[in-house]
Amino acid sequence: MAAFAFYLFAGLLLTSGLMVITAKNPVHSVLWLILAFFNAAGLFILLGAEFLAMLLVIVYVGAVAVLFLFVVMMLDIDFRALQRGALQNLPLGLAVSGVILAEVLLVASGWTAGQGVIVHEALAGPPPGMSNTQWIGSQLYTRYFFVFSMSGLILLAAMVGAIVLTHRRRVGIKKQSIAAQNARTPAATLGVGKAGLGQGVEL
Amino acid sequence: MHPIFASIAIAGPETILTLGSLAALMLGSFTPRHRALAVTSLFAVAIMAVAGFSLLDAPAGRSIAFDGLYVADDFSAFLKLLILAAAAASVLLALPWLQESGPDGVAAGRFEYPVLLLLAALGMAMMVSANDLLTLYVGLELAALPSYVLAAFSRRDDRSAEAGLKYFVLGALASGILLYGVTLIYGFAGSTQLDVIAGLVSVQSERSLGLLFGIVFILAGLAFKVSAVPFHMWTPDVYEGAPTPVAAFFSAAPKAAALGLMARVLLAFPGAVAADWQQIILFIAIASMVLGAVAAVAQSNLKRLLAYSSIANIGFALVGLAPGTAAGISALLFYITVYVAMTLGSFLVVLQLRRPDGATVEAMADLAGLSKTQPRLAAALAIFMFSLAGIPPLLGFWPKFAVFQAAIASGLIGLAIIGFIASVVAAFYYLRLIKIMYFDEPAVPLASEGSPVNGAMIAACALFCSPIGMLALSPLAVATAKAAASLFPA
Numbered sequence: 001m002a003a004f005a006f007y008l009f010a011g012l013l014l015t016s017g018l019m020v021i022t023a024k025n026p027v028h029s030v031l032w033l034i035l036a037f038f039n040a041a042g043l044f045i046l047l048g049a050e051f052l053a054m055l056l057v058i059v060y061v062g063a064v065a066v067l068f069l070f071v072v073m074m075l076d077i078d079f080r081a082l083q084r085g086a087l088q089n090l091p092l093g094l095a096v097s098g099v100i101l102a103e104v105l106l107v108a109s110g111w112t113a114g115q116g117v118i119v120h121e122a123l124a125g126p127p128p129g130m131s132n133t134q135w136i137g138s139q140l141y142t143r144y145f146f147v148f149s150m151s152g153l154i155l156l157a158a159m160v161g162a163i164v165l166t167h168r169r170r171v172g173i174k175k176q177s178i179a180a181q182n183a184r185t186p187a188a189t190l191g192v193g194k195a196g197l198g199q200g201v202e203l
Numbered sequence: 204m205h206p207i208f209a210s211i212a213i214a215g216p217e218t219i220l221t222l223g224s225l226a227a228l229m230l231g232s233f234t235p236r237h238r239a240l241a242v243t244s245l246f247a248v249a250i251m252a253v254a255g256f257s258l259l260d261a262p263a264g265r266s267i268a269f270d271g272l273y274v275a276d277d278f279s280a281f282l283k284l285l286i287l288a289a290a291a292a293s294v295l296l297a298l299p300w301l302q303e304s305g306p307d308g309v310a311a312g313r314f315e316y317p318v319l320l321l322l323a324a325l326g327m328a329m330m331v332s333a334n335d336l337l338t339l340y341v342g343l344e345l346a347a348l349p350s351y352v353l354a355a356f357s358r359r360d361d362r363s364a365e366a367g368l369k370y371f372v373l374g375a376l377a378s379g380i381l382l383y384g385v386t387l388i389y390g391f392a393g394s395t396q397l398d399v400i401a402g403l404v405s406v407q408s409e410r411s412l413g414l415l416f417g418i419v420f421i422l423a424g425l426a427f428k429v430s431a432v433p434f435h436m437w438t439p440d441v442y443e444g445a446p447t448p449v450a451a452f453f454s455a456a457p458k459a460a461a462l463g464l465m466a467r468v469l470l471a472f473p474g475a476v477a478a479d480w481q482q483i484i485l486f487i488a489i490a491s492m493v494l495g496a497v498a499a500v501a502q503s504n505l506k507r508l509l510a511y512s513s514i515a516n517i518g519f520a521l522v523g524l525a526p527g528t529a530a531g532i533s534a535l536l537f538y539i540t541v542y543v544a545m546t547l548g549s550f551l552v553v554l555q556l557r558r559p560d561g562a563t564v565e566a567m568a569d570l571a572g573l574s575k576t577q578p579r580l581a582a583a584l585a586i587f588m589f590s591l592a593g594i595p596p597l598l599g600f601w602p603k604f605a606v607f608q609a610a611i612a613s614g615l616i617g618l619a620i621i622g623f624i625a626s627v628v629a630a631f632y633y634l635r636l637i638k639i640m641y642f643d644e645p646a647v648p649l650a651s652e653g654s655p656v657n658g659a660m661i662a663a664c665a666l667f668c669s670p671i672g673m674l675a676l677s678p679l680a681v682a683t684a685k686a687a688a689s690l691f692p693a
Binding site: 116156158 | 207210214221224225228268269270272273313315318319322323325329335337338341342344345348349351352355356358367390391392393394403404407409410411412413414
């Protein structure tokens with residue numbers, strides 16, 4: 001059953017990966033990419049890494065792929081024009097990838113797995129009664145507290161940087177001033193006047 | 204007391220810098236706009252000074268914190284003092300430039316500059332205290348990300364934006380390569396902790412190919428950060444495009460941090476593996492020295508010239524790392540210290556000079572006849588150039604002497620000879636600059652920007668690089684020897 005699920009997910013993953021690069025419509029490419037992410041998440045679940053699977057779905061499908069979709073739909077890029085030159089370079093690309101494939105096969109055929117590994121025993125998993133997610137969380141917030149909190153500072157630096165590079169102070173725009181709003185009194189804004197017959201109101 | 208508090212106390216400088224950078228961000232946001240930059244800059248310098256003093260007060264010896272992620276020893280303390288001093292100087296030297304640039308005087312003078320420098324200094328402090336490949340990576344990223352932003356800081360300038368983008372894309376690639384090396388080492392050694400790896404490697408009899416691949420990848424990533432050949436391509440473009448104060452920062456503190464990190468990582472692979480990584484260091488040291496010297500000859504832009512000069516100097520510093528001995532590391536630290544003073548001084552002079560239209564000087568030809576228009580700045584620049592060239596009475600000679608001595612003591616005589624030839628070639632363009640300043644007719648009447656703080660910093664650097672600086676030789680020798688010894692536990 002597990003073998004069937006593996007080949008199902010892996011086959012779908014490869015097929016959708018191929019479709020990502022061959023689809024004519026860029027929006028279809030992104031949709032195929034989302035399918036690829038879901039299948040990769042399925043493979044993670046088969047490995048018993050349910051946290052990584054959920055992370056992949058939430059981060060990649062939920063955020064990154066949706067961002068891709070937005071960009072692809074918002075930007076007016078003529079993908080046909082971009083792809084036009086691709087066929088001319090195809091022979092060269094195929095030649096280079098053929099050489100690399102041959103090299104990889106040559107190296108892989110002489111390779112015995114596990115050679116030169118210094119430490120062989122697997123890392124201890126979560127203690128009994130604790131789920132993977134809980135174990136990752138408890139490690140992250142205790143043993144790896146230092147690097148975890150410093151990663152937060154990296155995000156802060158990225159945020160400050162994004163603001164520095166893109167924010168500009170525009171002049172001539174109207175902004176809400178809550179203090180000025182609150183400081184208004186009826187005397188300053190309201191007036192009672194008499195409207196005579198057949199005349200307007202003097203303001 | 205919970206052990207986390209003991210760890211936080213050991214990582215005192217990082218704690219101060221973390222809280223300080225957050226406070227500086229708040230301070231800058233809530234200070235009136237016209238004062239925000241000056242107030243935040245001075246606050247940032249004060250924070251760096253406090254962090255530096257906390258280092259002087261630290262307990263002697265080696266202390267491990269955060270379950271082995273972090274180590275505080277004499278080596279990290281020495282480099283952190285150097286990094287903090289260079290970063291504080293970078294904050295101060297940028298102040299006049301930031302205040303004057305921009306159409307309305309405030310537009311470019313944004314207070315984020317010192318905040319980003321504080322965050323970068325924090326990352327660099329983490330790098331030199333890394334006892335784990337994870338700390339190494341996070342520290343490197345924390346130092347790199349503000350650097351990308353700083354390179355693009357004058358965003359209206361196309362060249363600055365291009366420099367930022369180029370640096371970012373290549374830097375991200377280098378980080379990826381480094382991270383791949385980290386995963387390989389973790390896969391083969393079963394640990395990311397440097398001292399654990401060192402223990403495993405030293406008792407291992409056969410050579411592990413996977414581990415070696417990991418080291419090669421990590422070295423490629425780190426060589427990019429120190430701009431060593433063949434990973435130097437970004438350096439001249441980024442130095443030229445980035446604002447001059449930012450280029451000054453790039454050439455000083457990050458180089459010290461990355462070289463320190465390189466030494467710490469490589470020494471975690473002793474024994475048989477050491478001979479393997481030594482070959483790589485030998486190659487990049489020779490290539491950097493030779494290319495830095497030869498390529499600089501053809502430059503006409505001052506910032507590009509200083510970029511190639513920094514590539515060549517990194518090569519000389521790596522000569523100290525190649526033997527992998529305590530004497531070599533001590534020479535390396537000595538070299539970085541003097542190099543930081545020389546390069547900051549040179550950039551300060553370039554930054555201080557203004558063309559008649561108010562722009563900063565970029566072309567070497569503009570310096571013609573500087574000795575007549577600005578005699579004091581010309582004299583200072585001459586001292587830095589003579590010192591960078593390694594002419595004996597000046598301080599720049601002694602660190603070169605020290606690294607070659609360490610190389611020869613370990614039998615690397617060929618390396619020392621190539622280094623000597625490269626330094627003779629390099630002397631050509633340093634001396635050519637002096638010739639332009641002293642013997643050519645003045646072309647453009649250059650003005651001095653006139654900032655007293657920068658003037659004082661130029662004077663201090665020039666004094667340090669002049670023969671008077673030899674008074675600092677013996678205390679420096681004691682400090683570097685002590686710092687290097689802490690990397691070699693008995």
